[in-house]
Amino acid sequence: MNTVVNPLLAPSPVGAPFKPGPAGTHITIRGLTKYFAGWPLYENFDLDIPKGKIVSVFGPNGCGKSTLINMIAGLIPVDQGEILFDGKSLAQTKIGYVFQNYREALFPWLRTIDNIAYPLKLEGRSKADVNRRLEELVASFDVKFDLNRYPYELSGGQQQTASIMRALAPGPEVLFLDEPFSALDFEMTLFIREKLQEVFMTTGTTMMLVSHDLEEAVYLADEILLLTKRPTQIARILKYDDARPRTVDTLSEPSFISAKKLSLEIFQQEVRK
Amino acid sequence: MTAVTNTPTTRAPRPSYASRLLPLIGPIVLFLVWDIVVRLKLVSPVLLPTPWATLVALFNGLMGGPLLTDFLASLSRIMQAFVLAAVVGVPLGVLLGSNERAYRSVEFLIDFFRSTPSSALIPLFLMIFGVSDLNKVAIAAFAAVLVILFNSAYGVINARKQRVMAARVMGATRWQIFKDVLIWESLQPTFVGLRSGVSMALVIVIVAEMFIGSETGLGNRIINAQQVLNVRDMYAAILAAGALGYILNIVFLVLEKRVVHWSGR
Numbered sequence: 026m027n028t029v030v031n032p033l034l035a036p037s038p039v040g041a042p043f044k045p046g047p048a049g050t051h052i053t054i055r056g057l058t059k060y061f062a063g064w065p066l067y068e069n070f071d072l073d074i075p076k077g078k079i080v081s082v083f084g085p086n087g088c089g090k091s092t093l094i095n096m097i098a099g100l101i102p103v104d105q106g107e108i109l110f111d112g113k114s115l116a117q118t119k120i121g122y123v124f125q126n127y128r129e130a131l132f133p134w135l136r137t138i139d140n141i142a143y144p145l146k147l148e149g150r151s152k153a154d155v156n157r158r159l160e161e162l163v164a165s166f167d168v169k170f171d172l173n174r175y176p177y178e179l180s181g182g183q184q185q186t187a188s189i190m191r192a193l194a195p196g197p198e199v200l201f202l203d204e205p206f207s208a209l210d211f212e213m214t215l216f217i218r219e220k221l222q223e224v225f226m227t228t229g230t231t232m233m234l235v236s237h238d239l240e241e242a243v244y245l246a247d248e249i250l251l252l253t254k255r256p257t258q259i260a261r262i263l264k265y266d267d268a269r270p271r272t273v274d275t276l277s278e279p280s281f282i283s284a285k286k287l288s289l290e291i292f293q294q295e296v297r298k
Numbered sequence: 299m300t301a302v303t304n305t306p307t308t309r310a311p312r313p314s315y316a317s318r319l320l321p322l323i324g325p326i327v328l329f330l331v332w333d334i335v336v337r338l339k340l341v342s343p344v345l346l347p348t349p350w351a352t353l354v355a356l357f358n359g360l361m362g363g364p365l366l367t368d369f370l371a372s373l374s375r376i377m378q379a380f381v382l383a384a385v386v387g388v389p390l391g392v393l394l395g396s397n398e399r400a401y402r403s404v405e406f407l408i409d410f411f412r413s414t415p416s417s418a419l420i421p422l423f424l425m426i427f428g429v430s431d432l433n434k435v436a437i438a439a440f441a442a443v444l445v446i447l448f449n450s451a452y453g454v455i456n457a458r459k460q461r462v463m464a465a466r467v468m469g470a471t472r473w474q475i476f477k478d479v480l481i482w483e484s485l486q487p488t489f490v491g492l493r494s495g496v497s498m499a500l501v502i503v504i505v506a507e508m509f510i511g512s513e514t515g516l517g518n519r520i521i522n523a524q525q526v527l528n529v530r531d532m533y534a535a536i537l538a539a540g541a542l543g544y545i546l547n548i549v550f551l552v553l554e555k556r557v558v559h560w561s562g563r
Contacts, residue, residue, distance in 0.1 A: 100463050122467040129460040133560030134482045143478070144468040177563040195468075 043107065046073030051231045052097060052199065057106035059089070059096060065256040066092060070106070072250075072259065077229040081242035083288065084252030084260070085296050090235045093257075094201045097233070098122050110198060118199070121192030121230075125204040127184040131176040131191075137184075138172040141191045148195055162190050165227070166220060182213025189217065193224060202234045206241060218245065219270075226269055239292070243285045244271060251288060253295045260295050263288055347530040355534035364519075365531070369538050371514035372503055375431070376546075379438035379499040380492075387443040387495070388488055391450025396480055401451050408448055416441035416498075417505050424510060434506040434515075441502045442495035449491025453484030486561045489554040496550060500543050516542070 046053045052074035059067045066089045074080055074097075082090045095101040097108055099115045100122070110118040121144075124130035131140050141162065145155045163172065168190075170183045179187070185205060192200055202221075206214040222245065225232060236242040243249055243265055251260040265284040267275055275281050329349045335341055336348045347355075359365025394401040416437060423440075427433035457480050465475045507517025516539045523532035554561070 098467055100467060119469075120467065122464070124460060124464065126460060129458045130464045132461060132464075132479070132482065133563070134485075147469055147474065175560060177560055191468075 044071075049075050049077075051076035051111060053107075053109045053112075054097065055107045057096065057108070058104045059092065059101075060104055067096075067106075068256045070257065070259075074231065074233065075248065076111070076231055078247035079225060079232040079234060079245050080248045080250050081246035082233060082235045082250045082252065083237075083239060083242045083292065084257070085254050085292070088252045088255055088257045090252065091203050093252075094203060094233050094235055098201045119195055119197045121195070121197035121200040123185070123188050123192050123200070123202045123205045125207050127181065127188045127208070128176075130188055131184060133175060133177050135175075136173050137176050137179060137187045140176060141172070141187060141194055144191060144195045158194060162194060165224065166190055180213075182209050182216065185209060185213070185217060186220070189221070189224075193228075193230075196228075197230060200230050200232045202232065204235050204237060207237065214241070221245065222270055239285060239288055240276070243281065243288060244275065249284070249288050251291050251295070254298060261291050263291075344527060345529060347533060351530050352533040352537065355530045356537050359531070359534050360538065365534060365538060368514055368516050368519040368535070369542065372500075372507065372516040372539070373542065375435050375438065375503045375507075375515065376496065376499045376542075379435045379503065380442055380496050382435070382439040383442035383446055383495055383499065384492060386439075387446030387491070388450050391447040391488070391491070392454055392481060392484055394447070395451035395454025395484065396476055398455060401455065408444055412444045412448060416502050420506060420509060429511040433510055434503055434512070437506055438499040438502040442499045445498055446488070446491040446495040449494070450484055450488045453487030453491075454480050456487070457483035486554070486558045489550065489558060493547060493550040493554070496546050497543055500539075500546065504539055 043055055050073040052072075054070065054072040054074075057067050057070040057072075058065070082093060084090055092101060096103050098120055108115065131137075132143070135143065138159065142155050142159055145158055150158070166186060166189075168186070170179060172187070176184050176187065185208075189202075189205070206217065209217065218241065221232075224230070234242065234245060236245075246265055249263040249265060251263065252258070253260045263284060265281075267278060267280050271281075332346075332349045336343065336346055356365070360369060394404065419440070420437060423433050423437045427436055461479050461483065462475055465479045470478065503515070504517035504520075506512075507515035508521045512518040516535050519535040520532055520539070523529070523535060
């Protein structure tokens with residue numbers, strides 16, 4: 026249990042002094058190395074995640090998309106390397122994480138509202154403060170279902186909405202989303218996608234989204250991080266800067282279509298290699 | 299086509315009255331066969347009373363007869379043993395489960411003694427505790443505690459990793475993860491353990507009452523009735539023991555459904 030947390034001071038590779046990222050960088054990853062069963066998944070991997078942007082992670086099967094964000098979020102230990110958030114360690118940084126499998130992420134012994142309040146209680150906030158924050162969240166998510174129910178009494182989409190509210194409750198600096206829509210039906214996916222965009226537009230929280238749906242990845246992203254097959258490297262980082270709020274109409278804009286097409290081409294090149 | 303669909307579609311079909319009586323068929327058939335066997339004298343009436351006579355003996359016995367005294371004596375021993383086992387087994391199991399290295403170091407002992415028929419240890423307990431009431435409670439508690447401990451420990455060990463991760467990513471400390479996630483995750487297996495533990499206690503208490511000198515208890519009653527060939531009393535006591543086990547099981551199932559309301563959902 027205690028081995029999973031990233032070391033505060035990871036040994037940087039010998040002879041490579043720490044290079045800060047360009048201005049506006051939020052998360053700096055340097056010399057990240059991770060072996061799986063004796064094979065390198067990441068080797069000396071460098072990456073800069075910009076602040077206040079949504080970065081979609083996309084790549085071939087097994088290239089370690091989820092592993093990447095799990096390592097950044099401290100859920101999986103790294104073998105080597107350094108990950109800093111605005112120069113701070115993970116322990117000094119407030120993060121939120123949304124799992125694909127909401128069923129096993131929420132606590133079924135707590136009512137949904139108490140699930141959302143849980144990270145606030147961990148912070149030791151007063152009851153009044155917790156309630157104020159909960160009201161804020163409920164208003165901004167325009168919640169139409171009964172939060173006093175237990176999670177298992179809600180639909181999948183409602184549970185995932187609650188998971189996202191829980192992740193956002195403490196006002197995290199970074200929000201990680203690991204295929205948050207994969208287990209949802211299309212209607213719910215659209216709804217939550219819009220909510221996420223709204224939250225992003227009002228809070229400007231840095232987000233990292235792992236997706237296996239290219240359209241969704243491009244639609245939400247400011248940057249699309251395309252990865253290679255393992256040992257994983259960056260294939261390309263594509264900028265996509267259509268104005269927000271993006272809508273269904275965005276999906277037929279030439280800029281969207283070309284960004285998606287280019288992503289697909291790079292992806293296919295990488296898969297064929 | 300239209301004639302077939304005249305049932306209201308808004309309401310789920312309720313099980314018919316007849317199908318709710320299905321569970322009664324088994325017992326009725328058993329009593330019928332039993333009755334026929336006695337009537338046709340396929341088994342000597344010295345060995346087998348009529349079901350009716352047995353039920354009357356059971357009813358009269360439990361309505362304030364000596365059977366009730368023995369029933370309550372057994373129940374009291376079972377509950378003493380069970381409470382003792384639960385009070386020791388659950389916290390110890392949860393503690394061992396949350397430290398897997400600690401659990402691995404005693405795993406063999408737990409598995410070995412869990413596999414040993416506890417009745418085989420009766421002579422050993424006789425040497426330690428003598429022919430006392432404490433002896434019966436102690437050996438039943440010993441048998442039950444291992445089952446309870448084992449289930450609680452595995453409940454913690456097998457806690458959904460993702461829920462633990464979710465708590466950790468929200469910044470929960472080890473202690474907070476333990477009390478807010480692990481304990482709750484282990485509740486359902488703990489209930490499985492408690493249910494197995496109480497039926498284990500029942501078995502051992504009855505056996506102990508039979509073979510360790512005893513004045514009271516269903517086990518004692520069964521063996522005494524057998525010695526004097528009072529088969530009606532013997533069968534009544536056997537049925538009482540069966541009913542006790544069945545009821546305890548139901549009580550724990552209901553309790554589990556109440557407490558672990560999220561189980562299986």
